[in-house]
Amino acid sequence: MTLPRILLLSFIAVAITVFFAVGGLDYLTLDGLKAQQEQLFAWRDGHWAMTVLLYSLLYIIVTALSLPGATVMTLAGGLLFGLLWGTIIVSFASSIGATLAFWAARFLFREPIQRHFGDRLKTINEGMAQEGAFYLFTLRLVPLFPFFVINLVMGLTHISTRSFYTVSQLGMLAGTVVYVNAGTQLAGLDSLSGILSPGLIGSFVLLGLFPWLARTVLSALEARKAYGNWPKPQHFDNNLLVIGAGSGGLVSAYIAAAVRAKVTLVEQQHLGGDCLYTGCVPSKALIRSAKAVAQIRRSGELGIHAPVAEVDFAAVMARVHATIQAIAPHDSPERYQDLGVNVIHGKATLLSPWSVSVSTDSGSQVITSRAIIIATGAKPFVPPIPGLADIGYLTSDTLWDLQEQPKRLLILGGGPIGCEMAQAFARLGSSVTLVERLPRLLAGEDSEVSELIHARFWQEGITVLLEHEATAFVIENGEKILICDQQGQSRRLGFDQVLVALGRRATVTGFGGETLGLKLSETHTLATNGFQATNYPNIFACGDVAGPYQFTHAAAHQAWYATVNALFGQVKKFRTDYTALPHTTFIDPEVARVGLNEQEAQAQGIGYETSTYPLADLDRAITDEVAHGFVKVLTVPDTDKILGVTIVGEQAGELLAEYVLAMTHKLGLNKILGSVHSYPTLAEANKYAAGVWKRAHAPQTLLTLVAAYHRWRRH
Numbered sequence: 001m002t003l004p005r006i007l008l009l010s011f012i013a014v015a016i017t018v019f020f021a022v023g024g025l026d027y028l029t030l031d032g033l034k035a036q037q038e039q040l041f042a043w044r045d046g047h048w049a050m051t052v053l054l055y056s057l058l059y060i061i062v063t064a065l066s067l068p069g070a071t072v073m074t075l076a077g078g079l080l081f082g083l084l085w086g087t088i089i090v091s092f093a094s095s096i097g098a099t100l101a102f103w104a105a106r107f108l109f110r111e112p113i114q115r116h117f118g119d120r121l122k123t124i125n126e127g128m129a130q131e132g133a134f135y136l137f138t139l140r141l142v143p144l145f146p147f148f149v150i151n152l153v154m155g156l157t158h159i160s161t162r163s164f165y166t167v168s169q170l171g172m173l174a175g176t177v178v179y180v181n182a183g184t185q186l187a188g189l190d191s192l193s194g195i196l197s198p199g200l201i202g203s204f205v206l207l208g209l210f211p212w213l214a215r216t217v218l219s220a221l222e223a224r225k226a227y228g229n230w231p232k233p234q235h236f237d238n239n240l241l242v243i244g245a246g247s248g249g250l251v252s253a254y255i256a257a258a259v260r261a262k263v264t265l266v267e268q269q270h271l272g273g274d275c276l277y278t279g280c281v282p283s284k285a286l287i288r289s290a291k292a293v294a295q296i297r298r299s300g301e302l303g304i305h306a307p308v309a310e311v312d313f314a315a316v317m318a319r320v321h322a323t324i325q326a327i328a329p330h331d332s333p334e335r336y337q338d339l340g341v342n343v344i345h346g347k348a349t350l351l352s353p354w355s356v357s358v359s360t361d362s363g364s365q366v367i368t369s370r371a372i373i374i375a376t377g378a379k380p381f382v383p384p385i386p387g388l389a390d391i392g393y394l395t396s397d398t399l400w401d402l403q404e405q406p407k408r409l410l411i412l413g414g415g416p417i418g419c420e421m422a423q424a425f426a427r428l429g430s431s432v433t434l435v436e437r438l439p440r441l442l443a444g445e446d447s448e449v450s451e452l453i454h455a456r457f458w459q460e461g462i463t464v465l466l467e468h469e470a471t472a473f474v475i476e477n478g479e480k481i482l483i484c485d486q487q488g489q490s491r492r493l494g495f496d497q498v499l500v501a502l503g504r505r506a507t508v509t510g511f512g513g514e515t516l517g518l519k520l521s522e523t524h525t526l527a528t529n530g531f532q533a534t535n536y537p538n539i540f541a542c543g544d545v546a547g548p549y550q551f552t553h554a555a556a557h558q559a560w561y562a563t564v565n566a567l568f569g570q571v572k573k574f575r576t577d578y579t580a581l582p583h584t585t586f587i588d589p590e591v592a593r594v595g596l597n598e599q600e601a602q603a604q605g606i607g608y609e610t611s612t613y614p615l616a617d618l619d620r621a622i623t624d625e626v627a628h629g630f631v632k633v634l635t636v637p638d639t640d641k642i643l644g645v646t647i648v649g650e651q652a653g654e655l656l657a658e659y660v661l662a663m664t665h666k667l668g669l670n671k672i673l674g675s676v677h678s679y680p681t682l683a684e685a686n687k688y689a690a691g692v693w694k695r696a697h698a699p700q701t702l703l704t705l706v707a708a709y710h711r712w713r714r715h
């Protein structure tokens with residue numbers, strides 16, 4: 001605990017002790033108040049302003065220190081100042097006192113509590129950030145919830161002081177009037193419990209329920225307003241209609257068919273979407289060829305003198321397309337039709353919340369459905385950099401049509417796609433320059449990950465230009481040139497082809513969403529609630545169009561929630577759970593992560609400990625000549641509960657699966673340590689990382705005692 005905290009805590013402890021020592025409690029009772037009535041009146045009549053000041057000060061101190069007696073103080077307010085003035089004075093004094101108590105709790109306990117229990121409090125924090133004022137208002141309206149407990153608990157949350165003060169003052173007003181009024185009738189009052197008759201308590205409870213009732217009515221009205229005057233069909237052709245057959249749409253249709261719902265899937269291009277045709281599959285196929293080249297180049301390290309690897313780029317690209325064709329049957333229309341899905345090849349446009357027009361080669365038709373899932377994916381983001389459009393550029397959509405290998409490839413963007421492609425093309429023989437605006441690659445990962453990858457890229461001959469901002473493209477003497485800004489200095493880079501890998505924008509247009517007024521989020525995705533529903537309760541969204549994660553498995557994960565909520569939401573709704581959502585960047589060494597990394601934990605104020613195991617130490621990594629990288633586990637301080645894991649190394653994506661399982665099923669590091677891992681495998685690294693944690697938490701006292709026991713046994 002820091003010195004200022006110790007000082008404040010000591011001050012509060014002393015003040016409370018003094019209060020009890022001088023018998024403060026005796027004064028702040030109903031009988032005490034009645035006994036001093038005459039004296040108080042005399043004082044008030046002689047010194048009105050001073051009485052108001054002293055009374056307010058005392059009230060503030062009592063509430064700020066959370067001392068018992070606030071109720072009696074409120075009665076005294078009524079007794080001394082009457083209903084109107086009493087209410088005004090008490091209202092301000094109690095709100096100021098409550099805010100001081102709230103500040104004290106925040107200063108003393110919020111940081112340590114958030115540090116220790118931050119992961120568990122995450123949902124509460126998110127709820128408070130959105131609806132904190134609403135909860136507080138409800139609690140304040142019902143004076144049965146202890147006043148001081150609310151002050152202290154609210155101090156631990158992220159609610160702002162301004163909201164706390166305003167909502168407290170407004171919410172407490174009704175209760176204040178009742179107690180101040182009781183104070184004006186003090187003579188007739190026998191006990192504090194007599195103030196709140198059962199009828200009055202009932203009224204307060206109703207008052208407390210009012211905001212909830214109002215909210216339910218409001219959201220029902222909002223839904224009604226969203227549906228407006230759209231004509232609702234008498235009967236529906238489908239239970240579910242899915243727009244887009246990428247990872248999200250396919251899984252939605254699959255689940256709906258599995259639970260015997262009538263489902264139609266509309267796709268304007270090919271079933272399989274981005275992942276199969278322009279994303280995961282072609283990129284991983286290309287990376288495989290590039291890895292083979294890198295392995296041949298490194299074969300000398302294994303004692304093999306292989307001839308120099310010669311890359312036939314057209315053949316590599318042919319294999320990429322053959323791989324797509326090999327996997328395509330998994331997502332074929334025939335397969336889905338056999339599963340019971342009505343697959344239509346066409347473009348879908350929403351006509352109303354329940355009807356969709358589908359235009360196909362043979363004309364268009366209108367299909368109705370009780371629920372709709374939008375899974376229209378995302379497209380590469382191409383910024384309006386002057387000259388870019390004229391020069392011709394590649395994106396992840398067009399890259400796979402290349403037949404000739406670019407000699408000098410410029411890549412804009414040091415995120416996962418930029419990094420994967422930079423290494424793959426460099427290994428295949430292109431001279432690659434990667435331009436990134438930020439000070440490091442893979443900025444979403446911890447800095448040591450970026451450093452390790454940067455060093456590897458440098459080793460492999462990739463030119464990485466950080467803190468470089470692309471400002472214009474020109475052609476000079478037939479050469480394509482990027483002009484970029486490096487901290488105020490202009491730099492010119494010649495190249496043959498440029499790949500724009502600056503992120504991907506959700507496809508929120510082209511399917512009639514604007515006509516319905518589907519709301520968008522700040523990050524330009526379709527706005528969805530925790531149940532994947534849009535602002536129309538029967539229209540859901542999943543995958544890249546809903547965000548925030550742009551992964552195939554995230555799309556599939558959300559698809560389950562969207563489908564189940566769309567089909568069974570009337571009975572039970574499920575909130576999408578992202579606790580253990582992994583991701584892998586398939587560079588060499590791979591970078592894989594689940595849960596929090598250090599920079600995220602710090603940004604969210606969540607306390608953590610790290611246990612890092614270097615792969616340089618692992619037997620199997622040494623035998624395979626891949627002894628680099630690490631397993632880093634973040635745990636809740638003093639427990640084995642896993643907050644997140646980052647693995648950098650050979651097959652990191654595969655190794656991560658054990659931690660994903662552990663986090664999903666709430667298994668701690670002790671359980672990983674207690675599981676037998678085959679020797680020699682890379683997976684042993686997971687166990688050794690758990691071992692690092694265990695050694696740091698060895699029970700020292702117990703070990704000293706055990707050592708003494710062994711000493712005694714040797715005598």
Ligand SMILES: Cc1cc2nc3c(=O)[nH]c(=O)nc-3n(C[C@H](O)[C@H](O)[C@H](O)COP(=O)(O)OP(=O)(O)OC[C@H]3O[C@@H](n4cnc5c(N)ncnc54)[C@H](O)[C@@H]3O)c2cc1C
Nearest residue numbers: 244246247248268273274275279348377543544550551552
């Ligand atoms: C180069 C690259 C590499 C990637 N690598 C990985 C990886 O290794 N691992 C990973 O998890 N993710 C990876 N991703 C991301 C992954 O591909 C996406 O997250 C995933 O495909 C999203 O699926 P989706 O269903 O949301 O959208 P999509 O797959 O884009 O599907 C949307 C579909 O909707 C259709 N559509 C749109 N509008 C309409 C309409 N009006 N009517 C009918 N149909 C319509 C489109 O034609 C499209 O087929 C990669 C992406 C790229 C670009």
